[in-house]
Structure formats: C-alpha cells, structure tokens
Amino acid sequence: MASPTLIELAQKTRQGARQLAGLTTEEKNQAIEAIAQSLEQATPEIVAANQADCEAATAAGIAKPLYHRLKLDETKLKTNIAGVRDVQKLPDPVGRVQIHRELDEGLVLKRISCPLGVLGVIFEARPEAAIQISTLAIKSGNGVILKGGKEALQSCEAIVKAIRQGLSQTAVSPDVVQLLTSREETVALLKLDPYVDLIIPRGSNSFVRFVQENTNIPVLGHADGVCHLYLDESAEREKAIAITVDAKTQYPAACNAIETLLVHRSCAPQILPPVAQALQEKGVKLLGDEASVELLGIPAATEADWSTEYSDLILAIKQVDSLEEALNHINTYGSKHTDAIVTENPQAAQLFLNQVDAAGVYHNCSTRFADGFRYGFGAEVGISTQQMPPRGPVGLEGLITYKYQVTGNGHISATYSGANAKPFTHRDMG
Amino acid sequence: MASPTLIELAQKTRQGARQLAGLTTEEKNQAIEAIAQSLEQATPEIVAANQADCEAATAAGIAKPLYHRLKLDETKLKTNIAGVRDVQKLPDPVGRVQIHRELDEGLVLKRISCPLGVLGVIFEARPEAAIQISTLAIKSGNGVILKGGKEALQSCEAIVKAIRQGLSQTAVSPDVVQLLTSREETVALLKLDPYVDLIIPRGSNSFVRFVQENTNIPVLGHADGVCHLYLDESAEREKAIAITVDAKTQYPAACNAIETLLVHRSCAPQILPPVAQALQEKGVKLLGDEASVELLGIPAATEADWSTEYSDLILAIKQVDSLEEALNHINTYGSKHTDAIVTENPQAAQLFLNQVDAAGVYHNCSTRFADGFRYGFGAEVGISTQQMPPRGPVGLEGLITYKYQVTGNGHISATYSGANAKPFTHRDMG
Structure with a gap:
C-alpha cells in the first residue's frame, strides 16, 4: 500500500x-x-x-x-x-x-x-x-x-x-x-x-x-470524552454548584468537560434546582430523565444522550436511587476518561474511586483537572482512555519504552537448570 | 458476533x-x-x-x-x-x-x-x-x-x-x-x-x-522468536563456544533459543570451526552464507532462513564485515525478542546494547536467560515483543494498569486559569 x-x-x-x-x-x-x-x-x-x-x-x-x-x-x-x-x-x-x-x-x-x-x-x-x-x-x-x-x-x-x-x-x-x-x-x-x-x-x-x-499500530489518544459528575446523597450544596458549573462551562469543548450529571434522588429536590439555575445562567441547555424533567421543567433526554459527548453548553441530567446505580451508569455509558463524585461521605468517595473504571476518578473537584500540565508532567502528548498503560494524560513517558540488558561473563543457562541447578541470587542493586 | x-x-x-x-x-x-x-x-x-x-x-x-x-x-x-x-x-x-x-x-x-x-x-x-x-x-x-x-x-x-x-x-x-x-x-x-x-x-x-x-483487544504475547547471537571480532573463543551451544541446544524449542549466528569475518576462520564442531556434536544442523559454506562445508542457507524460527536443532550462520552490519541484520530480520553479543570490547558491547531494538539485549551470556522466573519476577504471564510496555518477559505487572485519583475540597479549574491564575504547587509527597 x-x-x-x-x-x-x-x-x-x-x-x-x-x-x-x-x-x-x-x-x-x-x-x-x-x-x-x-x-x-x-x-x-x-x-x-x-x-x-x-x-x-x-x-x-x-x-x-x-x-x-x-x-x-x-x-x-x-x-x-x-x-x-x-x-x-x-x-x-x-x-x-x-x-x-x-x-x-x-x-x-x-x-x-x-x-x-x-x-x-x-x-x-x-x-x-x-x-x-x-x-x-x-x-x-x-x-x-x-x-x-x-x-x-x-x-x-x-x-x-x-x-x-x-x-x-x-x-x-x-x-x-x-x-x-x-x-x-x-x-x-x-x-x-x-x-x-x-x-x-x-x-x-x-x-x-x-x-x-484503520491501523494495527498502537494509537495514543481517545475518541470520546463522556465524563460524569455524580452528586451523592451527602453532597455539599456549594461544592456541588461550583464543581458542576466549572466542569461543564469552564471550557465546554474540552474532552474533560462533563456531559452527564447524575444526582442521588434523595437530595435532588434540594440540590438540583440551584445547580440547574447556576448552569442556565451560564447558558447551559439542560436535558433530563423523567424525574428531572418533572423537577426542573427541562426537555427530556433520550437514550442516545447518555453516550453523547456534546463538546458544547449542553448537559444531560439523571437521577439515581443509589451510589451503585451511579457506578453502573458510569461504567456502562462512560468513556473511561474522567468521572467525579461530590460527597461528604468518605466511604462513598472511596467506593466511587475504587469502582469507577476510568483513567481519572475524582472526589470533590472538577473533572477539568485531567490534563498533563495540571498533573505536573510538563508536557502532554495526549490523553489515553485505553485500559493498558499509558492511561490518562500522558507526558513524555508515553513516547518511551524499555529494554532489558543482561551482561555476563560467559554465563549460560545450563548452569541454572537440572538436578544440580545453581540458584539465582536475585539481589536488587538499588 | x-x-x-x-x-x-x-x-x-x-x-x-x-x-x-x-x-x-x-x-x-x-x-x-x-x-x-x-x-x-x-x-x-x-x-x-x-x-x-x-x-x-x-x-x-x-x-x-x-x-x-x-x-x-x-x-x-x-x-x-x-x-x-x-x-x-x-x-x-x-x-x-x-x-x-x-x-x-x-x-x-x-x-x-x-x-x-x-x-x-x-x-x-x-x-x-x-x-x-x-x-x-x-x-x-x-x-x-x-x-x-x-x-x-x-x-x-x-x-x-x-x-x-x-x-x-x-x-x-x-x-x-x-x-x-x-x-x-x-x-x-x-x-x-x-x-x-x-x-x-x-x-x-x-x-x-x-x-x-483477529482482535482489536490488546494481545500479550509474541508470534516469533528469531533470536541472534553475534560473535564480535574480539569474542573470546571459550565464551563463544559455551554461549552458542547453550543458546542453541539447551532447549531448542524455546522462543529464547537462537536461530541465527552472526560472526565477524575477521575472526571467523579461528572461531567458527570450533563453534561449529561443538554444535554438530550436539546434533545441530548448520546452514551457512557463502563464506561459511566455504569455511565449514555445510549446506547453504537461503534468504528465508534469516527470518525463520526453527524451534529445532538447526542454526543459520552468516559472516559480517562489521558490527554495523550485524546490527543492521538483526534490526532487519530479528523479531525484537532477545539478541546477544559476545565480545571483550566494551565499546562494541555498549553500541550493541544501545542500537539493537529488542526487548532483550545481552552481552557475554546466553539468550536463554530471557524468562520471567530467571529475571526474578516470580511468575511469567508471557513474553512480549511489541514496542510499547510491557515488553520482554512479563510478570504480574502485565495484568495491571493504573488510575489517577484526584481528591479536593471543592477545587475548580477556573481558579488556575486566566489573568489571576493561581499557580499549582506540584509538590511530590514521596
């Protein structure tokens, strides 16, 4: 070719x-x-x-x-x-x-x-x-x-x-x-x-x-950035508002901006209206599941919305019955880029950080921090959403591999095999 | 499907x-x-x-x-x-x-x-x-x-x-x-x-x-193991014999056994006959380039031999004019598994270790050491010949990835952007 x-x-x-x-x-x-x-x-x-x-x-x-x-x-x-x-x-x-x-x-x-x-x-x-x-x-x-x-x-x-x-x-x-x-x-x-x-x-x-x-060569990069923010039952109102607004509007075209907001049903009536108002003041168009449509009077989201990266001032909102439902939603529709939880409950935070399968899992901060410069890498070659390393924001490290050098003085493997096998020392030299 | x-x-x-x-x-x-x-x-x-x-x-x-x-x-x-x-x-x-x-x-x-x-x-x-x-x-x-x-x-x-x-x-x-x-x-x-x-x-x-x-999922493993041993101008005769015999015959079906022996032309008349004799005593069938056919009276190798993994008691032999020619041969026909040099010249050894593009580059020892247990990994999941890590013998590390966790207390990216951007501290916490 x-x-x-x-x-x-x-x-x-x-x-x-x-x-x-x-x-x-x-x-x-x-x-x-x-x-x-x-x-x-x-x-x-x-x-x-x-x-x-x-x-x-x-x-x-x-x-x-x-x-x-x-x-x-x-x-x-x-x-x-x-x-x-x-x-x-x-x-x-x-x-x-x-x-x-x-x-x-x-x-x-x-x-x-x-x-x-x-x-x-x-x-x-x-x-x-x-x-x-x-x-x-x-x-x-x-x-x-x-x-x-x-x-x-x-x-x-x-x-x-x-x-x-x-x-x-x-x-x-x-x-x-x-x-x-x-x-x-x-x-x-x-x-x-x-x-x-x-x-x-x-x-x-x-x-x-x-x-x-269209290639068999390894690719460093990511197609989608469908990032989530989950407001847990015990989310603090002011943090929830500030983080949601930042994660959606600070630079909506960025791959680390959120596309879906998940909210625990039990706190939605208190927390969702002020969050929605703050977003709408920034010009964000909201779409919602049934409960959110009812609560906020916004247009309905369709199934396709849960896996759409808008890269724009649009946000889909869904209420969930539990942290587990939020985890399932993220692990089903997410793109393994960056997902965050807002909560004052340390157990919920830990479970979220452990169980969300993504390159970035955040607690009480904006998804917008997912960036090689912000992580202190000095440079960013790309952001990878694949499972194997390098994963997440990749600095110069992503352009590097390694090789094993072994130096001997006539050493052969037969010495270390069979009945009189000599044992290896395997001594780390620091 | x-x-x-x-x-x-x-x-x-x-x-x-x-x-x-x-x-x-x-x-x-x-x-x-x-x-x-x-x-x-x-x-x-x-x-x-x-x-x-x-x-x-x-x-x-x-x-x-x-x-x-x-x-x-x-x-x-x-x-x-x-x-x-x-x-x-x-x-x-x-x-x-x-x-x-x-x-x-x-x-x-x-x-x-x-x-x-x-x-x-x-x-x-x-x-x-x-x-x-x-x-x-x-x-x-x-x-x-x-x-x-x-x-x-x-x-x-x-x-x-x-x-x-x-x-x-x-x-x-x-x-x-x-x-x-x-x-x-x-x-x-x-x-x-x-x-x-x-x-x-x-x-x-x-x-x-x-x-x-037939898959887009990452694959850990290797198809070919075409490993080389290069006997440099200053190779010591006894090391050359012992390492060649071990690398070819200790377990010929192994992927880290050698398939091609390269020999510097200037030392071939001295070193190749005893090496060939030692191999033939172990039942190895030798094939050679023109010069080696002439020197040893063995059958001729064809172009296809240079990229063949015999996995058997067969070895192709080629004489080269220089270390550079050996490097070029290995980087052209090798499978990036494990390649070794025998030499008493530290500069030649260093150049070989630097310039051979393989998961394992060895000096004065047998290629047969390329193995997770011998490296001290405790287990071996496979040997990878791809360019990206994990490369070479892979232990449990190959079944592992990583995620970035960021925890804050309401932190948003806007604080660190624009005219009054707060600088990051980027302080390693050890």
Whole structure:
C-alpha cells in the first residue's frame, strides 16, 4: 500500500532515530535550542506561509473556529518558540534504570528506558502542533513523521523546513523530522507497521476513531470524552454548584468537560434546582430523565444522550436511587476518561474511586483537572482512555519504552537448570 | 458476533472482577489457598478426566510431543498445586501508589495501580495452564475467561469446576473464572472488546499470529522468536563456544533459543570451526552464507532462513564485515525478542546494547536467560515483543494498569486559569 518513496522516507526516519537514541541529554537539548533559533530566523517565512494558508481557507469558506486554529501570527509563534525552549528543561526520560538486579555473581540485569522509535503524528488544522510534537519527539529520542491538515500545508512546510534547517547544524539528523503532504500518504502511514511504532492522532473524535479503526499500530489518544459528575446523597450544596458549573462551562469543548450529571434522588429536590439555575445562567441547555424533567421543567433526554459527548453548553441530567446505580451508569455509558463524585461521605468517595473504571476518578473537584500540565508532567502528548498503560494524560513517558540488558561473563543457562541447578541470587542493586 | 449467552457470561465475569478489584491481599490469598485445597480434593476427578482426554487423543492419533503436554498425572498436578501456593507469596501488584503529588493545597493527585479487568486466555494442549493463569489472575485482581485446546476439554472442565468450587467459600466470586468450550466461542471471545481487556494466547507461533490478526483487544504475547547471537571480532573463543551451544541446544524449542549466528569475518576462520564442531556434536544442523559454506562445508542457507524460527536443532550462520552490519541484520530480520553479543570490547558491547531494538539485549551470556522466573519476577504471564510496555518477559505487572485519583475540597479549574491564575504547587509527597 505504501509507495516506495514513503517506505524510503520511513526507513530514513528510523535510521536517524536509531542514531538519535544514542545521543546525550546535552546533545538533544542543543538540537532543541537550534530548532528554536531556526524558527526565530524563519518567522517571516512561516508567518507569510500561514497568511497564504489563511487566505486560501477564507476563500474556500472555512468555518470560524477552524480559522482560529489555523491562524499562526508572530505572537502565537513566539509563544510556541518559548514552548520549545521549555522542553529543554524537562528531565530526559531516556536512560533511566528502572530495574537493576544481580541474577548471579557477574550476571546483571538492567531494565532501561529507551525511545519507542518512530512516531506518526497526524493533526488537523493547528500548524503549531508540528513544532510542539517535533520538540517532544527529539527530547524523548524519537523520530517523527508528521501529517498536518491540508489547510495548513504551506505553514507546515515552512515550519518543518525551519526545524530541519536548525537540526542540520546539530548532532541530530534532520531526517528524524519528516512531513507528509497528501491524504493518500496519511492512509499509507497507518499501514506502515514495521516502520512506525506509535500513532498520535490530534483532531476530532470521528477523526481519532477513523485512525483507531484503520491501523494495527498502537494509537495514543481517545475518541470520546463522556465524563460524569455524580452528586451523592451527602453532597455539599456549594461544592456541588461550583464543581458542576466549572466542569461543564469552564471550557465546554474540552474532552474533560462533563456531559452527564447524575444526582442521588434523595437530595435532588434540594440540590438540583440551584445547580440547574447556576448552569442556565451560564447558558447551559439542560436535558433530563423523567424525574428531572418533572423537577426542573427541562426537555427530556433520550437514550442516545447518555453516550453523547456534546463538546458544547449542553448537559444531560439523571437521577439515581443509589451510589451503585451511579457506578453502573458510569461504567456502562462512560468513556473511561474522567468521572467525579461530590460527597461528604468518605466511604462513598472511596467506593466511587475504587469502582469507577476510568483513567481519572475524582472526589470533590472538577473533572477539568485531567490534563498533563495540571498533573505536573510538563508536557502532554495526549490523553489515553485505553485500559493498558499509558492511561490518562500522558507526558513524555508515553513516547518511551524499555529494554532489558543482561551482561555476563560467559554465563549460560545450563548452569541454572537440572538436578544440580545453581540458584539465582536475585539481589536488587538499588 | 458473540451470542447472548457469551455476552452474559462476560458481563458476569466483569461484575465479579469489579468486586474482586476491591478485595484485600489477605482475601485474595485466602481464595488462592481455597483453590489449592479444592484442587487437592478434586485430584482423582481431574486425573480421571485427563486420562479420558489422553485416551481420546491417542485414539485420534495425537503427536507424541502434544501428548506429553496434554498429560496431567498426579505428580504434575501436585507440582502445579504447589505453584498455586507460591502465588500467595508474590507481592500484591494492586494498590501501589506510583505518584503522590500535591497539585495545590488540599488538591492531591495519586496514581494507583489497579487490575486491568477481565483477561481472555486461550491456550493449546496443556491443561495446567488453566490453573496457573486463574491463580495469577486472582492475585492481580482480574477476572479470566479461559479457552483450552479441544484435546484438553474434559481436563479443563474438571479443573475449572474445582477452582470455582474452591472460590465459592471465599470472598472472591466463582464468576471470575470462566471456561469456554467451543472453537466458535474462541473467535467470538476475540471480538468481545467491551468486556475483555487483554488477550493472552499461549500456543504455536501461527496460533498467536491468528489471534493478533483477529482482535482489536490488546494481545500479550509474541508470534516469533528469531533470536541472534553475534560473535564480535574480539569474542573470546571459550565464551563463544559455551554461549552458542547453550543458546542453541539447551532447549531448542524455546522462543529464547537462537536461530541465527552472526560472526565477524575477521575472526571467523579461528572461531567458527570450533563453534561449529561443538554444535554438530550436539546434533545441530548448520546452514551457512557463502563464506561459511566455504569455511565449514555445510549446506547453504537461503534468504528465508534469516527470518525463520526453527524451534529445532538447526542454526543459520552468516559472516559480517562489521558490527554495523550485524546490527543492521538483526534490526532487519530479528523479531525484537532477545539478541546477544559476545565480545571483550566494551565499546562494541555498549553500541550493541544501545542500537539493537529488542526487548532483550545481552552481552557475554546466553539468550536463554530471557524468562520471567530467571529475571526474578516470580511468575511469567508471557513474553512480549511489541514496542510499547510491557515488553520482554512479563510478570504480574502485565495484568495491571493504573488510575489517577484526584481528591479536593471543592477545587475548580477556573481558579488556575486566566489573568489571576493561581499557580499549582506540584509538590511530590514521596
């Protein structure tokens, strides 16, 4: 499926990445500084290329929110270049000794963190994604094949040209950052199993789902973010109001905003009307189950609402008879992203944190904290809702794997087998 | 694709597993002890069921190695019951605090290890796999849906009956261990994405490949084990002989046995003849590239040999001009399982350990050490050759994921956004 040219490009990236994997933290940071300087020098070209992209998009009748994402003026570029320099300060995730164990005298096992290899990153409009992800890839020792949205083509070309120019004067080969430009190449990239180790899609839910369904390469990301807030029987009124309003309205398009509010039936008459009023004052459209429709005089929610991510000022409300019903609802309709409980009852909180199967389980705080920067990771590569690690907000750690190194002095397994088997010492060396 | 009965069974397993996830180490160990006692009591039934399986298999003309795997006599069962009790001693992988960080005063982030959920384990002949994996699943807080080979049907039924009987007197629901019996159910199990979190296939390479290609559920395992040994220019003769013989002949059917021997051209005339002689004395059939055919008078290897896992006393030999050529060969034909170098040159060793992209990279020791027990993990769930963790030999850790818990006291994200944003403290709490 992939053209010979694309395979060759992928092989070059792989080769560059192998060499990058062996560089020191200092060499990688020098390369990142060179990128920052090169982007500074190329600012006029990048801004002009973006101007051209924006004009073409305007002529094609691009939607306003998309236009804002596409737009990359000098100020925004400056912020992004500052972001590049910030990555220098992040600790190097490569070369950490995770296990160090003597298996027997002179036979030593080490588990050491190392780069994944080559990343395939497919993003929609925002051209600055090319800057962020290239820098994080280099810091973590990985090569990266980028594919931007077609609206951002000229911007991405100018950015990647500057990045590669910067790298050309460093220990890092410019081959580690590549740009694909056609849609055919995107599809082909998803089939490049032997050359690409991780796909990171950045875009709409349907786009991420398309990627997940069309590749055998591991995908870091999430399609849906159907997050819940549950107001328990003993929820404190003021906390319930503040957290609900924040979780729904602080940034409704975010994946960690809530879509469904569950309320214990016994406290609904007291707590739900003021919560609803506060939401409505913020312009939130409410939908409800039968009891909530009756209580609040709002339109009815349908079955489909319980699994819908509105990404907008809309919230579905449901009353439940028990914490167990809330848990069942969340574990049935949730997307394993982030779910929260408001309660003053520590047993209820503990049960919720234990039994909700999600990357993030929160007590008495807003779901909006689910974010790599807020968690203190220094960077966010994506948020994963899969079951296996890495899960939740993923920092540089998500671009890293490990290998087992065993060094001996002629040690063979026969020594440790059979009737006179020598025992292993299995002594941790700290 | 899955029948309503199968979905119902999977849901029951999930429900049992949710409850299991919240139990203490002591409760899980009591359940494991109950399994051991129940298997002891049911020994006559299990041995009789296995006898019946063996007779049916013999009548059907089963191959001898397969028969040996199928056979489960009282002695073998006793060993397995002792293995069950050993699992009690393993540290509980659940509930470990991996990150503990104050985000701000009163707002605390914890990353805590937790069970994956439900495992789907498909194994071929060996019925005792049902015992081992059920015990490890319970220790790690997971439910498990088992599917054994059809030859082992009666044995598996007797074993699972005993396990469930044992569990019925404990805090762990018998529903957490389920047995499927038909081949149709195997295929359906692979499609149970919402109910099964990890598939563990145990069987031949082609069987594992079939599983990998027919499911979207993560698979823990490996299809191929094409391991290499490279004798570098400065390899010491005695180490080279001992390690080559051990890595090829100590257990040739193992996935960590070598299939290809690479030798630096400059030392081949000195080192290869004695190595070849030692191998031939152990009955190893050698195949060679042109230079090795000439040197040793052995049959020629074809291109296909470089990617073949013989799982038998056959070894392909190739001479290379440099360490770089050896690295390229391994990174091209290898299966990322385990590869080793024999050398007295520390720089060469370091380059090899850095640049070979495999779960195991070894220096001056046999590839046969690639094993969870030998690494000191106490148990081995499988060996993974994928790029992302868990990689290499995987112990109980492979059945575990984590979740982020955030607890606050009414904290909302608006406080930390905008012009007067409060900074996070991001203080690690050790």
